[in-house]
Amino acid sequence: MTLRLSLAKNDPLQTTFFCPERAIHYTSDTVTRNRPFLQGGSKATTTVWKNVVGESIHVGIIEWPANPNDRPTVVVGSRTIEMIKMGLYTYPEKFQGIHSEWYEWQIRQSRAQLVPLEVARSQACIATFVTTVTQALFRQKKSPALLISPEAVHILDDIVVTFIYFESQWRERERARSGAWDSGYAAGVAL
Template sequence: MDQFESIVNLYGGAMPHLYRKFIEPRLKEDVKSLLAPHACTAPESNCGLEAFWCTMTRQGKLKGSVATPSRSHQSSLSPTPQTTEQHIMTLTLSSESVRNTVFTDERGLPMYKSTTPFRLGVRSTTISRHVASESRIEDPIEVVGRIDWHCFGSSIFTIGGMRLESSVFLPRHGLFGKKRTFTGPDGRRYRWDMYRRDVVLSVDDASRTEIARYHRATLGIIGKRRSASLEIAPHAEHMLDLIVLTFIYVEKLRMDKERQRRAAASSGGGP
């Protein structure tokens, strides 16, 4: 089997709906262009990640999950024109400590869980997905990935047995590194922006279409009390695993920066 056949089989077997939407049209135009260096306009490292995501989805290591969104939920995300009949998915976090939390859907059912056992040295966060099963009393759990946190140098993502440095998988951009970008399983580039109190995921192009937004918990002193939540646009449900995995990473970074600001302010080193 030559390289071209390997690529076709890889993409075709990964996610049939993604193959039909993104890859097949390109094959009809010029099948050999998939192998041409000039056909890829993304950075070289991200081009490699496209094949990686296809491998992971083909092996069943990364999947999209579908929840039943609430019709009454008021969201800051706007569905695209093609998804006007769909509704925003909201995952509620049991704790703002994203390295040890449970993500539940609108029905209160667990969808994802992150756990980080205490240990000296490098700490590891395991992200798992609850898989719905009618034949079992308890839903089985599948590991989505692991993050090994390094204070110096790149943290390490482990997905499907492959180890990826954060500097390659989620490279930093912008002033003070407040933007992180990655390539999704659909071949598109996405960006997480870290603000003072939240993080926002959008398509990294001129449209800046919003994909996901994190809301901190509120105490209800002003307005209604609510738990921390992650809103996800309906057209992004095909890469839920990846959204949750990268969200945990960037929100952990944002929280670290917030703690640093508070420490500086309390010691008289800040405004």
């Protein structure tokens, strides 16, 4: 059965991913530190915690650099994960998982999806980010969720931390791209 990690807020940098059926949840918290006298300005750190049946475990960290041209550092457990950008203007980024398998985050139909690279490209994704829209009387409720296939649960920590990184980077690129037409827009990392 597919694991559904619902997001309390549609902001991967500052939310709780929860699955009440399995008594598990992840929490992401981002803290920005201003460095006014140093070049670049602000630097941010996203910390990810996993809570399993009341026990809180540190899972990962993402160090967002002050200079938007520098690559963030992604750490899961004690491993630094190198996120490899697959093209100059494209979104896919690949990484090596805990058991040395290669995976790639992609954008398909405006959704982040994770696919294993060892199998045929036509293979179904193992994780997908969805935003569900529910119609109620004069209101719409959106409940974003990360859907993870059963065969990927063994790399759950890798998926959650790299998803936070990838989705945040994609949103920032989309903001910059849509703002490129706005003459008053100043590009930069908005964390």
